[in-house]
Amino acid sequence: MSELADRVARAQWYHTLELAPGLVTPGWLDHRTVVDRVPLPASLAGKRCLDVGTFNGFWAFEMERRGGEVVGIDVLDPRGWDWPYGSDAAAIAAIGERVTDGDGFEIAKAALASSVQRLDMSVYDLAPDLVGTFDIVYVGSLLVHLREPIRALEAVRSVCTEALIVVDGIDLPLTLRHPRQPAARLDGRGRPWWWYPNLAGLARIVEVAGFDIMAPVRRLFVPKGAGWHIRRTNPKLVATREGRYRLTVGWVGDPHGIVVGRPRRPAVSGS
Secondary structure: OHHHHHHHHHOOOOOOOEEEOOEEOOOOEOHHHOHHHOOOOOOOOOOEEEEEOOOOOHHHHHHHHOOOEEEEEEOOOHHHOOOOOOOOHHHHHHHHHHHHOOOHHHHHHHHOOOOOEEEEOOHHHOOHHHHOOEEEEEEEOOHHHOOOHHHHHHHHHOOEEEEEEEEEEOOHHHHHHOOOOOOEEEOOOOOOOOEEEOHHHHHHHHHHOOEEEOOOOEEEEEOEOOOOOOOOOOHHHHHOHHHHHHHHHHHOOEEEEEEEEEEOOOOOOOO
């Protein structure tokens, strides 16, 4: 137990995972309280599932717990992420050190006795001849980190046979101001944070990538975890967009949207 706790302390955790009684990873966000609001089938027995951008594996392990045969993909070397031009090399190296100083996914996989397979692969490279096809594809908190989110979802469509579930970051002010008009805010300032769409924009991204929307799109606030230290009472934070975002996460959670899609197949033309 002490050895596992030491390994947990050395790793970088985005996800909050209970690896043993009393041992919970200090994730940035805690999805455990909202897992039932994400429309994964209660049983995934007999289903092949893909977790895109698996990171520490929370959703991969959850799909496995529901009976699925699960593959997760991620780009393991941060230098291969979608960094904006001119990003500081020291910042990239620092993130690389935090991520690799204890591989959270492998730690969790061993502790949970999981059979999830993880591939070092970019979402852009997904293709049936490389990974086969999947009944259920989950994309979580990834699109905001991609320079080309539509291209990424087009690659997802090539391997998805039944359903795509996207749970990704949204711009809450844009969502409130423009509830029906697709819109997005571009970041791209020295870090791999790119497009922040409103809720309508997230749905439109999924549509134009070749999916039919199968359920009403919804907002989801993901609670912060123990690893995200936010002072909710700091009045200075209201002066900036980033500060207001941090206050929102501290009080109600990280704003996400939920979009469920079905791959749209090309119409068969008459002869």
